[in-house]
Amino acid sequence: MDPLMPPPPIRRIVVDAPHVPVAPPEPLEAAVRARPRLATDAVERMRVEDLTIAYGPKVAVNGVTLPVHQGEVLALIGPSGCGKTTLLRSLNRLVELTPGAGRGGKIVLDGDDVDVIEVTDLRRRVSMVFQQPNPFPMSIFDNVAYALREQGSKRVKRSELMAPVRSALERAGLWDEVGDDLDRPALRMSGGQQQRLCIARALAANPEVLLLDEPCSALDPRSTAIIEELILQLREELAVVIVTHNLQQAYRIGDRVAFMYLGELVEYGLAADVFERPEHTRTAEYVSGAFG
Amino acid sequence: MTAIQSPPPRQDRPRLRTDPSGSWRAWPLRDRILLGLCWAAGLFLIFVAAAITLYMAFKGIQFLRPNLLWTRPEAAIDQSKSGGFLDPMLGTLLIIVGALAIAAPLGIATAVWLTEYGKPTWLARMVESGVEVIAGTPAIVLALFGLAFFSQGGLGFLSTTGEGGAVFGRSLLICCTVLSLEALPMIVGATREGLMSTPRHVREASYALGKTRAATIHRVLLPTARPNIATGCALGMGRVAGDTAVVLLLGGGTLQLAANGSIPGLNTLQGTGSTLTTYVYANSPSGEGGAPEKAYAAAFLLLLLVLALNWAVDRIARGDGRLGWIR
Incomplete structure (x- = not known):
């Protein structure tokens, strides 16, 4: 495909595809139109270098190199099983909890290898929200306070944690x-x-990077719109990485998009470029809905 | 491009259901017989349960006198002088509390280790089989083992001793210890069920906030499993309250709580006594047979106690709208 010629069908499908579930409400539309799609002054917070992750003999992520910038939303897209969630979970070393998982390559947070950072500390700095809303079976206050308390100790008074x-x-x-x-x-x-409580809980310890693993897939369109708006606000303060199956969502809120296929990073770039002028055939096929 | 043909409309009219409640009439004979057997089995169980409860209630209310509840039992042939069953009642309560105090921490810890750690795998399998073996061991076998074990010379401080240092291996404390083995498998099983039904992403959410495994267990997993733990404990209490064999062998055979030792409180545990079950046994025709009326009254009281525990289990298990996660 000629990268210089934007193929009209892709544009149509991305912008006003007939299967868009629900038109996003006004504020989000306004936010999408208003926000600057540039990333030249973004600060690099994390960097993944030649990352390979395997579950036993099965390679889930293969030789991926990727920067994560503060002030931007990085959307990871790709068909099911392409390794995007594994990549996300490796950023806070959560992937290590899966039995049989092995890792090669390097992940850097603000210049430090994540392997030398104490894992509990790393996970406070690189926080995560999951696919299913999973508040703990306690009060709203305690859910957020849990993130702030030292290893769940109840010693700190409620009044001190209120602010x-x-x-x-x-x-x-x-x-x-x-x-x-x-x-x-x-x-x-x-x-x-x-789900917003889970985001609040993840934000409580003032993380530098926020990881979101399909945060809207269990939610209705209205809640989805609220959370998307929230993500756009949050990207000013921290780096956001979101895994999503929803291409419209990736286009709406992603500043940069990484397309993964069979564990490899096929294409990485500004959202507008990846969606409207994809360099690779696979990407063009995927974003136009031809497969996946 | 050829248009897809839709199938022609059906000519035969579908059979309409005429009598939904009587639909079994159309079943084959074999199915109808089996349905009948299922009904019979259910009704039979109701009949048995009702027969036991009503018979015991009839006999119990007939012979249960309030003063039986606060007079101590005496060994007397004359029934008017043999007293009530204050001591067996206290003994039952004491044994429930004591056995649970041992079994609950042990059972919860075992379940947490099995579900959350469970490494090495062979050891976890062994622990699992161990719990199953204990669950399947008849009470009388546990009692015999307890007797052999606690009669060891070095364990004399736990039990009644004879002159010259003979260790009898019999005391309420030993009863509690052995009976805790009966409650243990239920607590382990119920707690494990609660922990295993907690979705993996809930654990990971806690780890993702930078929490250690210990903090996750303490602050997230155990509170989640609390209703299951309560159910396990209540079931275990029912087992302990209903046990006869262990108390018969290890309780020391005295009707009254006979303290043994010098430290108040502890000496009751070190001493001997009876429970409602052994009291019923002792007064029934298969025991000494001295006072069947009192045996009925005590049995009725025990039945009430166990029914109350079952009711509590039911309430806890049903919960008041227990909250779950979106799946």
Whole structure:
């Protein structure tokens, strides 16, 4: 395919594809239009170099090199089983919890190899939100405070934690909804609220990088729109990496997009380039919905 | 391009269901017989349960007098002088509390280790089989083993001793220890079930916040499994309350709680006594047969206690709208 000629069908499908589930509400549209799609002044926070991850004999990620910038949303896309979630989980070394997982290559956070950083410290600095909302079976307050307390100790008083808990809930856009009832069991909230609580929990310890593993796939379109808007606000303060199956979502909120296929990084670049002027045939086929 | 043909409309009308409640009438004979057997089995169980409860209630209420609850039993042939069953009642409570105090921490710890650590695998398999063996061992065998074990000279401080240093290996404390083995498998099983039903991503969410495995277990997993732990404990309590063989062999055979030793409180545990089950046995025709009426009254009380425990289990297991995660 000639990279200089933007193929019209791709444009049509990405921008106004007939199978877009629900038109995003106004604020998000405005945010997408308003935000600058440039990344020249972004600070590199993490770097993945020649990363290879295998589960036993099965190679899930193969020789991936990728930077992660603060002030941008990096969207990882690709068909199921292409290794994008494994790549994401390797950034906070969560992949080590899977039995049989082995890693080659290097991951750097602010110049330090993640292997030399104490793992509990690394995971506070590189926080993560999961596919399913998973608040702990405790109150809303305790869920956020859990991230702040030293190894879950209850010694720190509630009054001392109120300010940071409030700030985290505000950043996650949840304070107005739950601020007056922080003792409610977190699992009684709606799915969308639960996921925003998980984001608040992840933000509580002031991480430098926020990892999101398909954070909207269990949610309805309305909650999805709220969370997408939230992600766009958060990218000013930290680096955001999001794995998503939803190409529209990747296009809406991703500043840079990495397309992975069979464990390898096929294409990495600005979202507009990857979606509208893909360099590789595989990418063009995937973003046009030909496979995946 | 050829248009896809839709199938022609059906000519035969579908059979309509006429009588939903009586649909079994159309079943083959074999199925109807089996259905009948299923009904019969269920009704039979209801009948047996109702017969036991009603008979015991009838006999129990007939012979249960309030003063039986606060008078101590005496060894007397004359029934009017043989007292009540205060001591067996206290003995039952003491044994429930004591056995649970040993079994609960041990069982929860075992379940946590099996589910969250479980390495090396061969050791975990061995622990699992060990728990299963204990669960399958008849109470009388556990009791015999306990007797042999606690009669060792070095363990004399736990039990009643004879003159000249003979260790009898019998005391309420030893009863509690051996009975805790009966409650243990239930607590291990229920706790494991609770831990295993917690989704993996919930554990990972805790690790992803920089928490250690210990903090995750303590602050996330055990609170999640609390209803299961409570169910296991209540089931274990039922087993302990209903056990006769262990108390008969290891309780020392005194009707009253006979303290042994000098430290108040502890000496009751070190001493001998009875429970409602052994009291019923001793007063029934198969025991000394002295007081069948009192045996009925005590048995009724025991039945009430066990039913109350079952009710508690049911309430806990059902929970008040236990909350779960979106799957």
